[in-house]
Each structure stands twice: as C-alpha cells, then as structure tokens.
Amino acid sequence: MAEANKVKPKTEPKKILLAHGGGGQLTDELIRQHILPRFRNKTLAELTDSAKLNLDSRSVCFTTDSYVIKPLFFNGGDIGKLAVCGTVNDLAVAGSKPVALALSLIIEEGLEFELLEKILDSISKTAKANGVDIVTGDIKTVETGAADKIFINTAGIGIKLAGVDLGFGKIKPGDKIILSGTIGDHGMTILSQREGIKFQSPLKSDCAALAKLTCRLLENTKGIKFMRDPTRGGLAATLNEISKSTGLSIEINQPCIPVTPTVQAAADMLGLDVLNIANEGKFVAVVSPQSADKCLRICKRSSLGKKASIIGTVTKTHDVPAVEMVTRIGGRRIVPMPYGRELPRIC
Amino acid sequence: MCLAIPARIIELETDNAVVDAMGNRWQAKTTLLPQAKLGDLVLVHAGFAISMVDEEEAKKTWELFEEIDNFQKTRNKISG
Amino acid sequence: MQSACEKLGRQINIMEVCGTHTVSIFRNGIRTILPAGLKLLSGPGCPVCVTDQGYIDIVLQLADRKDCLIATYGDMIRVPGKNGSLEKRPSSNVRVVMSSEDALKLAKDNPKKVVVFIAVGFETTAPATAVVVKEAAQQNIGNFCILSGHKLVVPAMRALLSGKNHKIDAFLCPGHVSAIIGSDAFTEIAENFHRPCVVAGFEPIQIIEGLAEICRQLAEDEAEAKSVYAAVVTNKGNITAQKIISDCFEPADGLWRGLGKIEKSTLKLRDKYSRFDAFKRFGLTEAPTEELGGCRCGHVLCGLITPPQCSLFGNTCTPTEPVGPCMVSSEGACAAWFKYGRGK
Numbered sequence: 001m002a003e004a005n006k007v008k009p010k011t012e013p014k015k016i017l018l019a020h021g022g023g024g025q026l027t028d029e030l031i032r033q034h035i036l037p038r039f040r041n042k043t044l045a046e047l048t049d050s051a052k053l054n055l056d057s058r059s060v061c062f063t064t065d066s067y068v069i070k071p072l073f074f075n076g077g078d079i080g081k082l083a084v085c086g087t088v089n090d091l092a093v094a095g096s097k098p099v100a101l102a103l104s105l106i107i108e109e110g111l112e113f114e115l116l117e118k119i120l121d122s123i124s125k126t127a128k129a130n131g132v133d134i135v136t137g138d139i140k141t142v143e144t145g146a147a148d149k150i151f152i153n154t155a156g157i158g159i160k161l162a163g164v165d166l167g168f169g170k171i172k173p174g175d176k177i178i179l180s181g182t183i184g185d186h187g188m189t190i191l192s193q194r195e196g197i198k199f200q201s202p203l204k205s206d207c208a209a210l211a212k213l214t215c216r217l218l219e220n221t222k223g224i225k226f227m228r229d230p231t232r233g234g235l236a237a238t239l240n241e242i243s244k245s246t247g248l249s250i251e252i253n254q255p256c257i258p259v260t261p262t263v264q265a266a267a268d269m270l271g272l273d274v275l276n277i278a279n280e281g282k283f284v285a286v287v288s289p290q291s292a293d294k295c296l297r298i299c300k301r302s303s304l305g306k307k308a309s310i311i312g313t314v315t316k317t318h319d320v321p322a323v324e325m326v327t328r329i330g331g332r333r334i335v336p337m338p339y340g341r342e343l344p345r346i347c
Numbered sequence: 348m349c350l351a352i353p354a355r356i357i358e359l360e361t362d363n364a365v366v367d368a369m370g371n372r373w374q375a376k377t378t379l380l381p382q383a384k385l386g387d388l389v390l391v392h393a394g395f396a397i398s399m400v401d402e403e404e405a406k407k408t409w410e411l412f413e414e415i416d417n418f419q420k421t422r423n424k425i426s427g
Numbered sequence: 428m429q430s431a432c433e434k435l436g437r438q439i440n441i442m443e444v445c446g447t448h449t450v451s452i453f454r455n456g457i458r459t460i461l462p463a464g465l466k467l468l469s470g471p472g473c474p475v476c477v478t479d480q481g482y483i484d485i486v487l488q489l490a491d492r493k494d495c496l497i498a499t500y501g502d503m504i505r506v507p508g509k510n511g512s513l514e515k516r517p518s519s520n521v522r523v524v525m526s527s528e529d530a531l532k533l534a535k536d537n538p539k540k541v542v543v544f545i546a547v548g549f550e551t552t553a554p555a556t557a558v559v560v561k562e563a564a565q566q567n568i569g570n571f572c573i574l575s576g577h578k579l580v581v582p583a584m585r586a587l588l589s590g591k592n593h594k595i596d597a598f599l600c601p602g603h604v605s606a607i608i609g610s611d612a613f614t615e616i617a618e619n620f621h622r623p624c625v626v627a628g629f630e631p632i633q634i635i636e637g638l639a640e641i642c643r644q645l646a647e648d649e650a651e652a653k654s655v656y657a658a659v660v661t662n663k664g665n666i667t668a669q670k671i672i673s674d675c676f677e678p679a680d681g682l683w684r685g686l687g688k689i690e691k692s693t694l695k696l697r698d699k700y701s702r703f704d705a706f707k708r709f710g711l712t713e714a715p716t717e718e719l720g721g722c723r724c725g726h727v728l729c730g731l732i733t734p735p736q737c738s739l740f741g742n743t744c745t746p747t748e749p750v751g752p753c754m755v756s757s758e759g760a761c762a763a764w765f766k767y768g769r770g771k
C-alpha cells in the first residue's frame with residue numbers, strides 16, 4: 001500500500017511526446033538540455049524570438065530548404081548533416097560565405113530521444129566544421145502518423161563575397177562547364193537502402209558542405225559566371241535549368257563526366273540514368289574559357305574536388321535550347337529534363 | 348526488356364546466391380542456372396541468374412570500350 | 428555498313444524488337460552515327476507497349492479492390508488505362524517489386540490480402556514468373572496469383588513479316604531473350620522469310636557489331652540467324668529456363684496492341700496451376716478495347732510510322748501526360764524519341 005503512494009522518481013522520457021512541442025515545460029527542457037548545449041553561441045543563448053545578427057555587409061544571400069529524407073541515417077550521412085550541408089551549399093553556390101542558420105524541427109510523437117540526439121549531434125558537428133552558427137530555431141511536435149519521424153527545415157544567411165556577381169545573365173556561348181566530382185553517389189546510396197530495393201553496397205553519399213571550396217574559387221579567379229549544386233533531378237536537371245533560363249544550349253561529353261564504376265553498375269541494375277540521380281556534395285560551375293583551367297586546378301587541390309572535370313561547353317541555340325551529349329561512341333543525344341521520379345525498371 | 352547486368356556469384360547455398368557487381372551486392376536465385384558455381388560470372392535479370400557470361404568474350408567488349416573511351420577523351424582534349 | 432548500303436543502292440530498314448535496344452540506341456545516339464541509307468525501326472519490343480489496353484484496365488480494376496495488393500515491376504506504374512494509372516492509386520494497394528520472389532514474399536507477409544503479380548515481359552522474364560508459381564504451389568500459398576501478360580517474340584516477328592505494308596529488311600534480335608531461347612529460335616524467320624536475324628548485346632559497340640553483321644548478310648544476299656553476343660547467348664539457349672516455362676505455361680493466342688491477335692504468342696498458365704491464374708480467380712477475360720482517341724501506338728509498334736508522324740506526339744501526348752504506352756514506357760519508341768530526339 002505504502003508503495004503505491006510513493007512518488008515515482010522523475011525519469012527523462014525516452015520518446016518524444018506531443019507535449020515537447022507545446023511551448024511549455026517540456027519544450028523548455030528540451031531546448032535547454034538538448035539544443036543549447038549543442039549549439040553554443042551568444043545569439044542562440046539569448047533565446048529571443050528572433051536572432052539579432054550584426055552583419056558587416058548589406059549584400060546578403062538568404063535561402064531555405066526542407067529535409068524529409070528517408071532513411072534518416074545512411075552511409076555517408078544523415079538528415080541532420082544534410083540539413084546543414086544542403087542549405088550551406090545553396091548559399092555557397094550563390095557566391096556567399098554562409099554565417100548563420102535557423103533550424104526548425106517537426107517531430108513525430110514517439111520518436112526515440114536517442115535518435116533525436118544523434119541527429120542534433122550531427123547538425124552541431126557539421127555546423128561547427130563549416131563555421132556556421134545555429135542562431136534561432138523552432139520545435140513542433142505532431143501526432144503519430146502526421147510526419148515521418150522527423151522533418152527538418154533550415155534557412156540560412158550568407159554574406160556575399162566582394163566583387164562577386166553570379167547569374168544566368170552572365171553566361172555566354174563558349175563558356176566552359178565544370179563539374180566538381182563524381183555524380184550519382186548520394187541518390188544511389190539512398191536507393192540502395194530503401195525498402196523494396198535494398199541491396200548491400202559500399203556506396204556512400206557524397207553529402208558535404210562546399211562553401212570552403214566555392215569561396216576559394218571565387219576569391220582566386222575572376223571568370224566564374226554561375227554555380228549550382230545538382231541535387232534532386234541530378235546533373236540533367238541543373239543543366240536543363242541553365243539552358244532554359246539563358247536560352248542557350250549546352251553540349252557535354254560523356255567520357256568527361258566522372259562516375260564511379262560502383263554507382264554506374266548500381267544504376268544499370270535498376271535501369272536508371274546517372275545523369276538524373278541526386279548529388280549532395282557537388283557543384284556545377286559555368287566559367288569563362290580563359291579561367292577554366294585555373295578553376296579546375298583549384299578544385300582538384302581540394303578534397304571536395306579531386307575528380308573535378310571540364311564536362312562541356314555552352315553553345316548558341318539553333319532552334320530550341322537543349323542540352324545535348326556526345327556519347328562514348330561519338331553519337332549525340334539530347335539530355336532531357338528528368339520526370340521527377342526515377343522508377344527502377346526491369347525491362 | 349532485358350535489363351540485366353553481369354555479376355559474380357560470391358555466395359551460394361542451394362539456389363540462393365549473393366552476386367556482386369562492382370561492389371554492389373544483390374540477392375539472386377540460380378534456379379534457372381543449376382550449373383552455376385561460386386565465382387562464376389552470370390547475367391542477372393529480375394532477381395534471377397539467367398545465363399552464364401563468358402569472361403573472355405565479355406573482356407573483349409570492355410577492352411574495345413576502353414579504347415574508344417580513351418580515343419574520345421583525347422579527341423575532346425584536342426578540340427575542347 | 429557504309430559499303431553495304433552503297434552496294435544495295437537502296438535504303439536498308441532494320442527493325443529492333445527489344446525495348447532495351449531502343450533505349451540504348453537513343454541513349455548512345457547511335458542513329459546519329461549511322462550511314463544515311465540505314466534506317467532503324469523500333470518494333471514491338473517493349474512488353475509494356477504491346478500490352479493491350481484491356482489488360483491494363485483489368486490491372487486497374489484489381490488495384491481498386493480492397494482485398495487485392497498489386498505487385499508490379501516499375502515499368503507498369505505509369506501506363507495509362509481508361510481510369511488513370513497505377514501511379515495514381517494509393518501506394519498501399521500497389522507495390523513496386525524488383526523480382527517475382529519479392530511478390531511471393533509480399534503474399535506471405537500479407538495473408539489477409541490477395542497478391543496479384545503483374546507478370547509482363549518476354550521470354551527473359553517469364554522463367555522468373557514460372558519459378559515463383561511453382562514455389563507457390565509447393566508451399567501452398569493460397570493468396571498469391573499472377574496476371575500473365577507474358578509474350579513471345581518470334582510469333583510477333585512472324586506476324587510483322589506477314590503484314591502487308593512492312594518494309595523490314597532484317598531484325599536486330601534481343602540479346603537477353605536470346606539468352607533464354609537461343610539464337611537458333613530465329614532460324615525459322617531467317618529461312619522462311621529470307622531476312623537476316625542477328626542477336627546483339629546492349630552496349631553501343633555490340634549494337635553496332637550487330638548492325639554491321641546484318642549489313643554484311645544483306646550485301647551478300649544471305650539470311651541467317653546469328654549471334655554476335657557470344658558472351659551470353661548460345662545457339663540453344665537456357666534449357667532449364669525453357670523447361671520451366673513449358674512446365675508452367677502453354678502458348679495461347681493473345682492480343683498485342685497495334686498488332687491485334689497473334690496466334691500462340693502469349694503465355695497462359697497451364698490448368699494444373701490455374702489456382703494461381705488471376706484471370707480465372709477473378710473471372711476476368713481480356714477483351715479487345717478501342718485505342719485511346721487518336722493514339723497510333725499500333726502503327727509505331729509495327730514500324731509503319733515514326734513517332735513524330737502521330738498527330739498526338741508532342742502535343743497532347745508527352746512523357747508527362749502520356750496517352751499511349753509508347754510514350755509512357757521508358758522503352759517506348761515515342762518516349763525515347765521525345766526524350767532523346769529533338770522533342771519534335
């Protein structure tokens with residue numbers, strides 16, 4: 001009898017409860033015990049509704065992205081690392097130095113705390129390694145089934161590098177196209193771990209933050225016209241976007257496009273085209289012909305660009321802007337904009 | 348309608364095999380190829396090994412391909 | 428190849444009857460490096476494209492049933508029927524599988540539902556279906572059945588050559604179907620119709636090798652069934668696979684989109700396995716249906732017109748909003764033409 005009246009010792013919940021997103025005691029505990037210690041910086045510590053940033057420049061880049069990837073953890077990364085790298089990269093290819101991120105979490109009721117902590121650790125580690133602070137954020141919880149474990153949104157601010165002005169308008173026929181490394185790694189890694197397609201593979205996502213390399217390129221060369229990271233839709237989508245927005249055409253050379261044999265074999269098995277597969281640690285740069293070699297050298301000196309290659313040229317359009325590829329055997333074919341959902345096929 | 352790739356059998360128990368293609372490993376059945384042994388190069392389609400692959404012949408194609416690849420690369424360097 | 432064209436002094440029309448060849452030819456831009464007198468026709472080699480409208484409508488009917496779980500290869504997901512496509516059905520009723528074994532496993536894991544395996548494909552894929560039908564029989568798996576849409580290549584080739592308007596001079600034969608049926612299977616076509624039949628692999632060089640051999644034969648007025656895909660194809664093929672096909676299936680007359688009824692051209696489950704036959708289980712028959720308005724997939728499949736000659740091509744029929752299977756299927760001639768050609 002006496003036992004029943006004893007107050008049970010307060011143990012930390014092992015799973016996320018709806019109350020963690022309620023803005024009350026549990027939310028406060030979550031922030032103070034799990035968020036603040038991982039993202040130590042003055043701005044965040046103030047815990048005001050908005051972060052006050054003192055930026056040295058009036059030229060800033062601002063971006064946002066949401067991350068809903070499945071599985072949450074994969075060879076080469078996880079949703080947390082991706083959430084930092086993805087947004088950092090969007091700032092990097094716009095010609096800015098990333099400085100601050102906002103972090104929003106939407107968590108499904110029932111997510112194990114251990115999993116959340118792992119993701120937070122990853123975000124913290126990646127942000128620190130790339131010199132960005134998490135300065136503000138938000139946590140919401142939803143009922144079981146209303147979200148797939150966790151959705152993350154990050155918004156980022158970067159300071160535009162002096163003298164840098166990238167844009168579609170700068171691209172001209174004759175400009176060279178540089179790809180910073182092998183394609184297809186991220187997308188094929190994810191596919192290899194998806195239910196129904198699972199296969200064992202040494203494949204590793206190329207998830208990485210590119211700001212250090214892009215800043216180095218922009219600070220040391222003059223001829224860079226435009227950059228983009230080929231994420232969803234792969235290289236094909238990025239090149240088609242460039243072609244469509246400029247009204248110019250692009251010609252690329254298949255033998256010059258770096259692909260690892262493992263990725264190629266995996267794509268072949270599923271009937272997919274590597275050009276359409278997502279990448280999370282690569283960028284495409286359109287540069288003036290005079291600066292192409294120098295850009296390539298700078299890329300190759302970095303661990304993020306060892307396999308960089310000049311893959312093609314921007315050309316004048318004859319009838320309709322298109323991306324065309326010279327194939328390994330000297331044939332030519334169009335590289336179309338991908339549908340948006342690559343389905344594995346057997347036939 | 349014949350998406351199949353050559354892969355090597357690296358594990359085999361009755362007709363359940365694990366095949367390897369450039370490091371990617373899949374499960375495949377060798378029910379249709381009872382003569383297949385560990386170490387053989389086979390053609391895998393829709394989860395089944397459907398044919399043996401003659402390594403000598405396969406090599407010839409790959410060598411030819413590499414030749415063309417290198418030729419194209421040098422050609423592009425010259426013109427590009 | 429160039430000299431063969433010159434010697435014959437006329438255009439050479441070679442038909443390839445394998446969707447994977449169609450795609451490889453386009454992806455590698457092979458047409459752009461062929462001599463002017465050599466024309467490649469895309470034939471009915473894409474099993475999805477030649478699947479009759481009626482079959483697709485049956486698949487969709489079954490997908491709408493609460494007691495069914497459809498297991499299908501990715502190829503079929505976007506094929507449109509009268510009422511949308513599998514893609515537009517809730518994913519809880521439709522699962523993409525990579526292998527027939529996955530479909531059987533789905534049945535074991537979902538005892539309350541009837542798993543219907545959409546068995547399409549040519550002789551390359553039929554043995555995989557046969558193996559699981561036998562396993563289902565041995566293991567007594569009652570909630571598994573197949574909707575057989577398997578088709579045979581040689582009868583289709585025969586039908587094409589018997590047609591009135593064909594301009595086919597030779598066939599580039601499918602490499603992996605031949606791994607199963609053997610290159611000798613094409614001898615009757617070569618001999619009875621005096622048309623070269625050459626089996627080639629799918630790498631661009633292998634395709635070119637195949638075309639070169641065809642040209643050589645044409646120039647010498649020869650007509651042989653031959654394989655230049657020595658790494659994988661033998662004369663007799665895979666006997667084990669052939670036996671298992673004939674144990675489970677028997678040839679039956681069937682409907683091919685665009686070609687109509689072809690004798691003994693499809694595979695039907697034998698009576699001893701009829702409990703795994705979805706047609707019988709659900710009391711369905713494949714009835715000929717009308718083509719979706721204006722669609723000329725049939726003519727494209729016979730090589731009578733090129734995709735741009737269909738009035739719907741590129742207008743109302745595009746890869747994002749396809750009307751007929753030739754545009755939907757990743758191997759369809761129209762899709763390949765649109766994607767890799769100039770979108771015209």
